[in-house]
Amino acid sequence: MTAQTTLVLGANAVIADVRCSVAFSSASPLRFGQQLGLLWLPLDANRQAVCSPAYLHEPKDWATIDDTNNPSKWQLNLLKLFEQQGVHFLQLIAYAYDEPSLNLPAVELSNVCLTLNDGALRYDFTARERHVKAAIILEIYQRNGQFKCRALGEASTQGLTSLEQRVQVSLDVRPPNTHARIQAAQQQQACPHNEMRPPRHVQAGETWTGTAFAIDPYHLLTCYHVIESAQMIGIRQQGQPDREAQVVLSDIGSDSAIIRVSDPLPSHIPLAQQCSDILGETITTLGFPLSGLSSQLQVTQGCISGLTGLNDDIRYLQFTAPIQPGSSGSPLLLPTGEVVGMVTASLVHEHAQNMNYAVKFQLLSALLASAGISLESISDSSSAMPLTTPQLSKQSRSALWLVGCQG
Template identity: 80%
Template sequence: MTAQTMLVLGANTVIAQPLCSVAFSTTNHLKFGQQLGLIWLPLDQHRKAVCSPAYLHESKDWATIDNADHPSSWQLDLPKLFDTEGISFLQLIAYVYHEPTLNLPAVELKNVSLILNNGAIKYDFTANERHIKAAIVLEIYRRDGQFKCRALGEATQGLASLEHRVQVSLDIRPPNTHALIQAAQQQQRTHANNETRPPRQVQSGETWTGTAFAIDPYHLLTCYHVIESAAMIGVRQQAQPDREAQVVLSDIGSDSAIIRVSDPLPSYLPLAQQCSDMLGETITTLGFPLSGLSSQLQVTQGCISGLTGFGDDIRYMQFTAPIQPGSSGSPLLLPTGEVIGMVTSSLVHEHAQNMNYAVKFQLLSALLASAGIGLDSLSDSSHAKAAPLTTPQLSKQSRAALWLVGCQG
């Protein structure tokens, strides 16, 4: 019988089987998957998030759970994760689920027992302080061709500080909340499936607004649903004359449209040309939400919280910057000033906050290419800054490319 390695805080040991099982339990009345959650968080050499975490409610191909209803063990494919994703560290975080509608102030993390590879390695984490809501309990890494694990005990009051440190948005809602959100997403997909729904019906003279941003001296990008069924389209910006716009090309599937004006635009934004996994990247949006209340350009900030849209739709990404009606067509700007996406929709549900979606820049580039608008003409030397910009700098540099879109049926 193989001897068992008992880890103490700070100790490390070799993981002999890289196709690794990790069983978990707790001795108090709390249960994993009900009050407690676990996250496997892949990090690079700088300990920044590399790809999407694995949750008890959302397994990955490199981290699968044994039972979604009563989870007790993970199965990790460490070579697949480390070789294909290029990660340096894999951290296991135990935490208390956060549900704002529940009054559970007494719920706190007390202990977690881990057993790796059917008893080869064991580690018991115990919180030495009160009111602990989250803790990093284990770290897996690779040295000299061997996988190793290190026993940790970094406890926090919550995950907010960890999110900032690793630059990723972490989901700490319980599984039943996710079931409700998924049901709402399915309902929204059913009612908002652009490929099958009939054209929007509007009354003659009816008006509505959205946002557009210039991508060259004569063309702007906005959402298909902003200009859909419009008999007349105009764009407006402070200190500029109003301009009438014509639709050049629209794509229902990606909810995108190109519109053109006859007089040159004062400024335009560069589309991103390439990017790696942008999960957790800070983004800024500029647009004209709720224009009936104010026609002023508004700026919000958040991060890219998911790399797919409804039902893992690869055309879209998810972000956390707050948006409102009228934000559709707003650009998602990286700190460099490049457009990484365009705001299209938001999931409206009592359990979902800031679940907003944007069409990816790759689809916007494809739409422009289809319209014969060369991508080489979209580079503007005034935006070529190596250093990231602050939000005020980004707003000042980009605002002249943003336009309020007014439509009339």
């Protein structure tokens, strides 16, 4: 029988088996999968997130869990992760689930016992302060052809917020039952960008509104579901004459449409050309929500909270800026004034706050190219220096239009 090596804080040890097992438990009354969570966070050489983490409620092919109902052991495929996905460090983070609807100030992380490879290595993490909400307790890395682990104890009383900013990834600390409720809501709710959604049935004379933004002197972008089944489309802006618009090209798959007017528009805003590391980036939306209450342009602010849409749909971004009916077609503006996405849908559920989605700028560019509209001929009005929200609003507002449709 192999002797067990017990690690102390800061100690390193070789992991002999690349198909590593990591069993976990807590001496506290709190249980993993109920009040406590665990996640594996893959990082690159600069300690930035490489891919999305593996959670107890969302394991990966490189990190599987023995029992999602009563989890107690991970199985890791280190070769698959490190050699195929460019990972340099893999951190194990323990945390208390965040459930804002529950008043549970006593839920905190106190201790975690880890045993690797069926007891070959052991590490007992104990929080050295009270009210700890999260802690990085283990790190696996590769050196000189060997996999090694390091015992850590970087604790936080603020949860994972500071860590998110450091590694540029959005971390999900909600309990598994919240995910189950959200998934049930997703299945019941028809989203505008669902290709299987039945066509809109409207009565003659029925009217509705949305938002559009100009991308050159004659063309505007809006959502497919805004102009769907419309017999007449008009655009309106304060201080400008109303204009009738015609559909140039629409795509239900990306919920996008190009509309055209005959008279030149006063201004337009540029689409982003190349963007990287935009997770967590501040964005501003401008649009005409709830136009029955007010026809004034509305401005909201938030951040890019995810790089995919529902069910990891790569066509969409997730963002946190508040939106309402009528916001569909609003641009998501970076601080430079560039459009990084177009508002398309929102998940409405009591346990899902600010889960809003936008069509990525790459799909919008592809739609314009399909219509023969060249972005190279459009002057770039983006700013090299980041703009404040009032500056963005002032610079962009004349390119925003209220879209009115009649069936």
